[in-house]
Amino acid sequence: MxxxxxxxxxxxxxxxxxxxxxxxxxxxxxxxxxxxxxxxxxxxxxxxxxxxxxxxxxxxxxxxxxxxxxxxxxxxxxxxxxxxxxxxxxxxxxxxxxxxxxxxxxxxxxxxxxxxxxxxxxxxxxxxxGCFATAIQLAILPLAAKGWLTEDVHVNAITGSTGAGQNPSATSHFSWRNNNISIYKAFSHQHLGEINQSIQQLQDGYAGDVKFIPVRGNFTKGIFASVYTHCTVDEKEVVAAYKEFYKDAKYVHVLDYAPDMKQVVNTNKCLIHVEKHGDTVLVTSCIDNLIxxxxxxxxxxxxxxxxxxxxxxxxxxxxxx
Amino acid sequence: MxxxxxxxxxxxxxxxxxxxxxxxxxxxxxxxxxxxxxxxxxxxxxxxxxxxxxxxxxxxxxxxxxxxxxxxxxxxxxxxxxxxxxxxxxxxxxxxxxxxxxxxxxxxxxxxxxxxxxxxxxxxxxxxxGCFATAIQLAILPLAAKGWLTEDVHVNAITGSTGAGQNPSATSHFSWRNNNISIYKAFSHQHLGEINQSIQQLQDGYAGDVKFIPVRGNFTKGIFASVYTHCTVDEKEVVAAYKEFYKDAKYVHVLDYAPDMKQVVNTNKCLIHVEKHGDTVLVTSCIDNLIxxxxxxxxxxxxxxxxxxxxxxxxxxxxxx
Amino acid sequence: MxxxxxxxxxxxxxxxxxxxxxxxxxxxxxxxxxxxxxxxxxxxxxxxxxxxxxxxxxxxxxxxxxxxxxxxxxxxxxxxxxxxxxxxxxxxxxxxxxxxxxxxxxxxxxxxxxxxxxxxxxxxxxxxxGCFATAIQLAILPLAAKGWLTEDVHVNAITGSTGAGQNPSATSHFSWRNNNISIYKAFSHQHLGEINQSIQQLQDGYAGDVKFIPVRGNFTKGIFASVYTHCTVDEKEVVAAYKEFYKDAKYVHVLDYAPDMKQVVNTNKCLIHVEKHGDTVLVTSCIDNLIxxxxxxxxxxxxxxxxxxxxxxxxxxxxxx
Amino acid sequence: MxxxxxxxxxxxxxxxxxxxxxxxxxxxxxxxxxxxxxxxxxxxxxxxxxxxxxxxxxxxxxxxxxxxxxxxxxxxxxxxxxxxxxxxxxxxxxxxxxxxxxxxxxxxxxxxxxxxxxxxxxxxxxxxxGCFATAIQLAILPLAAKGWLTEDVHVNAITGSTGAGQNPSATSHFSWRNNNISIYKAFSHQHLGEINQSIQQLQDGYAGDVKFIPVRGNFTKGIFASVYTHCTVDEKEVVAAYKEFYKDAKYVHVLDYAPDMKQVVNTNKCLIHVEKHGDTVLVTSCIDNLIxxxxxxxxxxxxxxxxxxxxxxxxxxxxxx
The missing domain is CATH 3.40.50.720 (NAD(P)-binding Rossmann-like Domain)
Incomplete structure (x- = not known):
């Protein structure tokens, strides 16, 4: 033991x-x-x-x-x-x-x-x-592993209130947060450091920016991230690259449809979906922020x-x- | 002005x-x-x-x-x-x-x-x-006005978080209150004083108890009260008594179906419904706690x-x- | 297997x-x-x-x-x-x-x-x-086992939306149910049959009524019940009777404080609290309705x-x- | 009349x-x-x-x-x-x-x-x-009026459930939507037509794309949009342009802090905030989707x-x- x-x-x-x-x-x-x-x-x-x-x-x-x-x-x-x-x-x-x-x-x-x-x-x-860092990296890293990142990566990710811990604050007050949405630390969240470090580890020299807007959600648990960037590779090939990258991963699943956040609440899973729209690749990713x-x-x-x-x-x- | x-x-x-x-x-x-x-x-x-x-x-x-x-x-x-x-x-x-x-x-x-x-x-x-006092009195007073209260009155009323004001507390923390239900001050809420005083004003000598359990709801605004007591008067006659009692009231409406709480949110209304079950009269009542x-x-x-x-x-x- | x-x-x-x-x-x-x-x-x-x-x-x-x-x-x-x-x-x-x-x-x-x-x-x-039946029986049965039920039992219990299953209906529509409270089947819920049957099994001849008001809550999972009745037995003795009744139970815990509902969500537990107020015994009970x-x-x-x-x-x- | x-x-x-x-x-x-x-x-x-x-x-x-x-x-x-x-x-x-x-x-x-x-x-x-179209246009149009749009505009906007109307559907079921987040119609929402048309009306020939990801929120009313694009104009000058553009508007307010969505619920207002981060201008915008x-x-x-x-x-x- x-x-x-x-x-x-x-x-x-x-x-x-x-x-x-x-x-x-x-x-x-x-x-x-x-x-x-x-x-x-x-x-x-x-x-x-x-x-x-x-x-x-x-x-x-x-x-x-x-x-x-x-x-x-x-x-x-x-x-x-x-x-x-x-x-x-x-x-x-x-x-x-x-x-x-x-x-x-x-x-x-x-x-x-x-x-x-x-x-x-x-x-x-x-x-x-970090929690955001996990959801976002798992969405981006397969692209970096292939060297396919060429331009800025656009990230919007919404998190539950438990991400802010148990200390009471204006933005964790139920009367304020219930049914409310707001953003914070736009383009400057502290998790960007580790995200960029991991991207460089896989695609040394990537010169783009990860432009990340964190959103406070009116729920307690979960993170839902939508991530997109320019990418001219075929959808089939991109999806295959994600499946290859995660073939041995125990808790990352590449789905053939966009997940909803509650699919992962109270689990250690990360669900990923990849789709192409013209020359843009969109990746959705969700996790339980505390798990x-x-x-x-x-x-x-x-x-x-x-x-x-x-x-x-x-x-x-x-x-x- | x-x-x-x-x-x-x-x-x-x-x-x-x-x-x-x-x-x-x-x-x-x-x-x-x-x-x-x-x-x-x-x-x-x-x-x-x-x-x-x-x-x-x-x-x-x-x-x-x-x-x-x-x-x-x-x-x-x-x-x-x-x-x-x-x-x-x-x-x-x-x-x-x-x-x-x-x-x-x-x-x-x-x-x-x-x-x-x-x-x-x-x-x-x-x-x-008080907020609870308003919702509960408007449910009970027509019975007292008729002298129809004979036994204990049973009250369960659930309130939104704004009833607790803006000071942060353990029970107003979003991560705790979201999707949660709890009770407090069972049978001893401070509004019982004014409720009993008004009952006595209309039915002097009523010797029963108002047994009230306050519930913390996972919403911000509103109070929903269910109130019942022993009553042998005909349903028709009871309903008529409520309509009579409120005939000049501007913001109390006696409905012919049980209201849901959101019907009154952001209004000054109180919605009331009265129904008999055997010798029990059940009154539902709802208001916006802050209005x-x-x-x-x-x-x-x-x-x-x-x-x-x-x-x-x-x-x-x-x-x- | x-x-x-x-x-x-x-x-x-x-x-x-x-x-x-x-x-x-x-x-x-x-x-x-x-x-x-x-x-x-x-x-x-x-x-x-x-x-x-x-x-x-x-x-x-x-x-x-x-x-x-x-x-x-x-x-x-x-x-x-x-x-x-x-x-x-x-x-x-x-x-x-x-x-x-x-x-x-x-x-x-x-x-x-x-x-x-x-x-x-x-x-x-x-x-x-049944789900309500479980939460309510676990609150009442220790009293019945002692033969201590003498008058009506008053029950108010609120349930999550999953209790109504997956078929869409007016009361399961998000735009209606979010932040809303309502009651249904007052005094006539179908679980009363099994509740009364179990009470009779333990206290044959109990002649009182279980007066039960079911409430629709604005959450997905959980039931919170508050249950009270007349009881002249000492608080200490009542609590001891509950602990004795559940001494071999694996999933019922008698607490020394009133639980909040989220303590049991996603578990097989039932949490129970017993307190006396004058000659009234109040029992709170909560479970995950689906577990x-x-x-x-x-x-x-x-x-x-x-x-x-x-x-x-x-x-x-x-x-x- | x-x-x-x-x-x-x-x-x-x-x-x-x-x-x-x-x-x-x-x-x-x-x-x-x-x-x-x-x-x-x-x-x-x-x-x-x-x-x-x-x-x-x-x-x-x-x-x-x-x-x-x-x-x-x-x-x-x-x-x-x-x-x-x-x-x-x-x-x-x-x-x-x-x-x-x-x-x-x-x-x-x-x-x-x-x-x-x-x-x-x-x-x-x-x-x-349209509702999304209103929130997004009011965030973008002052830039178009100045001819300052040069690259793609990135939009993430989350909406309440009432945006989907009263017909029951899988994504409007309370048990599914409560505490859930998901996206739909990424880059292809039907409001893009009117958004692009209005941009062209003010900045004829703008060749960029409005890249819009709509998000289903777990609340009933409100839209919160975050919008950003490349812009080398000074923050002061940009803010001044927004204030000028809306100087006669009765229901659009340019704030000096980022709004939270509930500030506008049940009103006809649109609240706007503008901030620069390097060469990126970020505009947040929120409205009540039904008002x-x-x-x-x-x-x-x-x-x-x-x-x-x-x-x-x-x-x-x-x-x-």
Whole structure:
């Protein structure tokens, strides 16, 4: 059994990680760390886990585990790693954006299995991708792998409210967000860094821009991205390239129709559809932002790092409705 | 023109009041008071009012107005009234629960037009009813008027999130409230006081209980109440009693089918339906919690106090969908 | 492995059953019957199952299976059973209301595990309870078991739209139902028969009424019920009675706080809370209408019938948000 | 008073038109035509109008009116006009797309007041713009007016479910659409014709493409569009151009921040924001799809045709929440 520790255990991604790990047959949860909730039952915060998990949050750190997941939020992971003497045999999976860019990766491998499968298998430290970054990369990377990106890529992606975490804010207030739509950080979202880095990894020298408009949706879970760019390659050939790129992927499915977002809610799947309109290729892509976009992908990475089948513990019942 | 001042101008009920008053042909908004937002444009807080209202919030009080609406929240109205020297010619309409109960009314008339029409017309000070209290009383009062209440009254009423105001809380967080249902303050909601007081006003000595379970709904606006009690009177006769009771009411309609809540959203209406099941009478009742349940009823009261038709400025376009 | 056949495979409860069974370690899906969709891939109807299930719907019946689930809808099960020569070694789990009442049970055992555990273990044919009936019985039965029901029981329960199935109707149209609340079948819902039958099973001679108002909620999944009645027993003693009644139940949890509905969405759990207010006992109860209220409970019954642990294949990742 | 007749009176746009006209001080509703609902009270279909309107639908046509609104749906308007002998003094406002394109306009003026103000004032027949077309044109036209469009324009716009009308369909089923996102008719939506026509009217010879992805949102009312294109003009100068273009517009407001969609729900407003990012200009635009996107704009056109102030009857109370 893999002994697991979780840092930042009271937040949304930690909750989702726990929901997955309580059903994972190869892991034991050794501790769930939270300063603010130390001493409280874990299911007093993640209330839907009542009956599924016993034990309390702790503020004591212990490193006699096999892997720790850091769910503390952006900026906190690096300071946690640097201020603690984590033994080298403890693998680390970090869900923040602190180590995603190569310039500051400090040995962390970027944990997108569909891009870096072999490197993940042998990694000790994983920088787990961002949610938007996952949905968007999985839509673009097959084009980059073929060297087919020639012009700007246009991305519009809408996300559920859980992407913003549990801290109350004006834009997470129910009376405001219900039935509302708005955009934020147009063309400047922080995930663009990792998206561009992965594109360059596959198509070195691509000089175009990824023009990305993030949208706040009036739902809790899911990301739906529509992505298009100039492309003169035949539709058949493009679709074949996507199927080839994902032929060994366990959780990416290339459909022959455009998906709707709820097909993936509460699963680790990414559904992709590719269609040509004249010289434009349109790719739609959707994921559950907290699963394939965060904690599910983190478990997928853990499985790979420990030599398990990628799907162990990740065959989640989809919501359906 | 009626010169209007608004106290507590940045909250939800003040916003809804402003949305109504900007279209009211007989009022001028003299000032909108807010300590926290003084100096900011009114439409910087109530953003949908852009293009409809100019002017800023002020922290200066002035009493050269005809009426002030106090929208400061429960507990604040009394201290406002007591600490300010409001000239006696200035009428007051208070939207809080500070003056609703006769024991502490200090001359405020309970402003439910369907109950206290004549008293409102000559009142100088109005205690505007609560939202749940309005929906529930309008369902019960015709029975009390006939002296037909004999046993406990059972009430289940579900409210939109705006009833909880704009302060962020765990139960107003979108990620929690979306698609969720919960109850609170079962059998002990603060509106029971005014409900029971009005029942006693019409049926002195009624000894039963109003057993009320408030429900948090996953929508922003509206209240839907189902109310039932023992009643041996014929259905026909009961329905006739309701129609008689509301024959002069401008905003209560007794339907021959059970309403759905959205029929009243963004209106000042209350829709009522009465049906018998054996010896049980079931009444359904719905209102917009911020309009007939707060700011619309406040304007209705203002109209009455100033000798206007009740409907002036209150023929609002319903949302429909 | 248990060989499973599904009748009426294109509907909502069949879809939910498939979502569960694809992750169940002890079952093989032998066939999914649907006349209307024969020849189409199963994941062309239950689209979220893409990647999880291969195979097509069939209109051919075969009875070389161990169990069939009938998901055809009320009224269709009896005609299916009567017009087909189902071998006696094939167990039947019927999700309709055709066999729930003892007068017409024809050997079907009412499949509420918390009530009829031992009978289910040896049954060949199960009448799976209704969704409202499950949530409401689990709230009431511990009182009946003690003989503590003395007066009417008051029930208000709100359900998600999936309870109405996939046929389009005025009340399932998004533009109508979004942000809307309404009631239907007040005091006359078809589940009252099975609720009363189970109460009589535990407290023979109870002469009160279950007064039940069903509410249409603006969400897709879940039921939240609030239930109260007269009860002079001490709160402590009542709570203890509930805990005793459910001490061996695998999926009912008696909490020390009132649950919110989303705690159970996408799980087989029922969460219960009991509190006294004077001489009134209030019980809140919530389930996922399609899981504990239908297909999850059906699998729980199957597990019991085949000697498996009740929880096999039912430790579903809850939605959380 | 303007005597009004409505054709196709039972649909969504007719309902919204009635909600506006019952509060319009200068109109009398002479008849509401509906074949399917002839003889039924108007408020039996548009149920929120109970108390606001008396009278029944009729299947009798009468042309002793000043104006008729045709709300019959695309394809039906032309056949209605051609098969009825409408007297020439009766003005026509058609809400379908049958007469929007100049090639088949047959004398109908394209009724976008911000584009064709003077022509509308003297028109006898108006082709009322489409909902998406309104939101998108109001975002683009100021650039075209300056001749600043040089490359493709990228548009993503999300719409509420009422845009699809009241006929039940798979994508209007609550259980499917709630919390869901999907796209349709990518790059080929039927409103592109009128959008391109208006661009050419202002910037003859523009050779770029409007690349438009329509999105189905999980809300009932509203459209939110994000629109961007290459533009090397200074942000200040661009914003000034928008303010100049809309300086006389009654219902378009150029904001200095990006709007959220609910700011305009239940109003006739269009809110616009313009910002530069490098050499890209981003315009956000939002409307209520049934008001400024349909029936409100139709009334605005009627006001212009009859010499009234544009705002008569259109100062609607916004929803707010």
């Amino acid at each position: 893999i002994k697991v520790g979780i840092i930042g255990g009271a937040g949304y991604t930690a909750g989702e990680l726990l929901r997955i790990l309580v059903g994972h047959p190869e892991t034991d949860i050794a501790f769930v760390h939270s300063t603010s909730n130390a001493g409280n039952p874990i299911h007093s915060v993640h209330k839907d886990l009542v009956g599924d998990i016993e034990g309390d949050f702790t503020d004591q750190l212990q490193f006699d585990v096999d892997v720790i997941f850091i769910c503390s939020g952006h900026g906190h992971s690096r300071s946690f790693v640097e201020s603690n003497d984590i033994p080298s045999h403890v693998k680390i999976i970090d869900l923040s954006n602190d180590y995603r860019l190569k310039d500051h990766a400090d040995g962390f491998v970027y944990g997108l299995p569909e891009l870096n499968l072999e490197a993940i298998k042998t990694a000790n430290k994983i920088a787990n991708p 394939k976009g965060a904690s599910g992908q983190a478990v997928q990475n853990m499985n790979l790092m420990f030599g398990l089948d990628q799907k162990v513990g990740l065959q989640l019942k989809s919501l359906g409705f | 009626i010169k209007v001042g608004i106290i507590g101008g940045a909250g939800y009920t003040a916003g809804e009041l402003l949305r109504i008053l900007v279209g009211h042909p007989e009022t001028d908004i003299a000032f909108v008071h807010s300590t926290s937002n003084a100096g900011n444009p009114i439409h910087s807080v109530h953003k949908d009012l852009v293009g409809d209202i100019e002017g800023d919030f002020t922290d200066q009080l002035q009493f050269d107005v005809d009426v002030i609406f106090i929208c400061s929240g429960h507990g604040h109205s009394r201290s406002f009234v007591e600490s300010n020297d409001i000239p006696s010619h200035v009428k007051i309409i208070d939207l809080s629960n500070d003056y609703r109960l006769k024991d502490h009314a200090d001359g405020f008339v309970y402003g439910l037009p369907e109950l206290n029409l004549e008293a409102i017309k000559t009142a100088n000070k109005i205690a505007n009813p 007939k349940g707060a700011s619309g009823q406040a304007v209705q009261n203002m109209n009455l106090m100033f000798g206007l038709d009740q409907k002036v400025g209150l023929q609002l376009k319903s949302l429909g969908f | 248990i060989k499973v056949g599904i009748i009426g495979g294109a509907g909502y409860t069949a879809g939910e059953l498939l979502r569960i069974l694809v992750g169940h370690p002890e079952t093989d899906i032998a066939f999914v019957h649907s006349t209307s969709n024969a020849g189409n891939p199963i994941h062309s109807v239950h689209k979220d199952l893409v990647g999880d299930i291969e195979g097509d719907f069939t209109d051919q019946l075969q009875f070389d299976v161990d169990v069939i689930f009938i998901c055809s809808g009320h009224g269709h099960s009896r005609s299916f059973v009567e017009s087909n020569d189902i071998p006696s070694h094939v167990k039947i789990i019927d999700l309709s209301n055709d066999y729930r009442l003892k007068d017409h049970a024809d050997g079907f055992v009412y499949g509420l595990p918390e009530l009829n555990l031992e009978a289910i273990k040896t049954a060949n044919k199960i009448a799976n309870p 504990k209220g239908a297909s999850g409970q059906a699998v729980q019954n199957m597990n019991l019938m085949f000697g498996l642990d009740q929880k096999v294949g039912l430790q579903l990742k809850s939605l959380g948000f | 303007i005597k009004v007749g409505i054709i196709g009176g039972a649909g969504y746009t007719a309902g919204e038109l009635l909600r506006i006209l019952v509060g319009h001080p200068e109109t009398d509703i002479a008849f509401v035509h509906s074949t399917s609902n002839a003889g039924n009270p108007i408020h039996s279909v548009h149920k929120d109008l109970v108390g606001d309107i008396e009278g029944d639908f009729t299947d009798q046509l009468q042309f002793d009116v000043d104006v008729i609104f045709i709300c019959s749906g695309h394809g039906h308007s032309r056949s209605f006009v051609e098969s009825n002998d409408i007297p020439s003094h009766v003005k026509i406002i058609d809400l379908s797309n049958d007469y929007r394109l100049k090639d088949h306009a047959d004398g109908f003026v394209y009724g976008l007041p911000e584009l064709n103000l003077e022509a509308i004032k003297t028109a006898n027949k108006i082709a009322n713009p 400024k996107g349909a029936s409100g704009q139709a009334v605005q056109n009627m006001n212009l045709m009859f010499g009234l102030d544009q705002k008569v009857g259109l100062q609607l109370k916004s929803l707010g929440f």
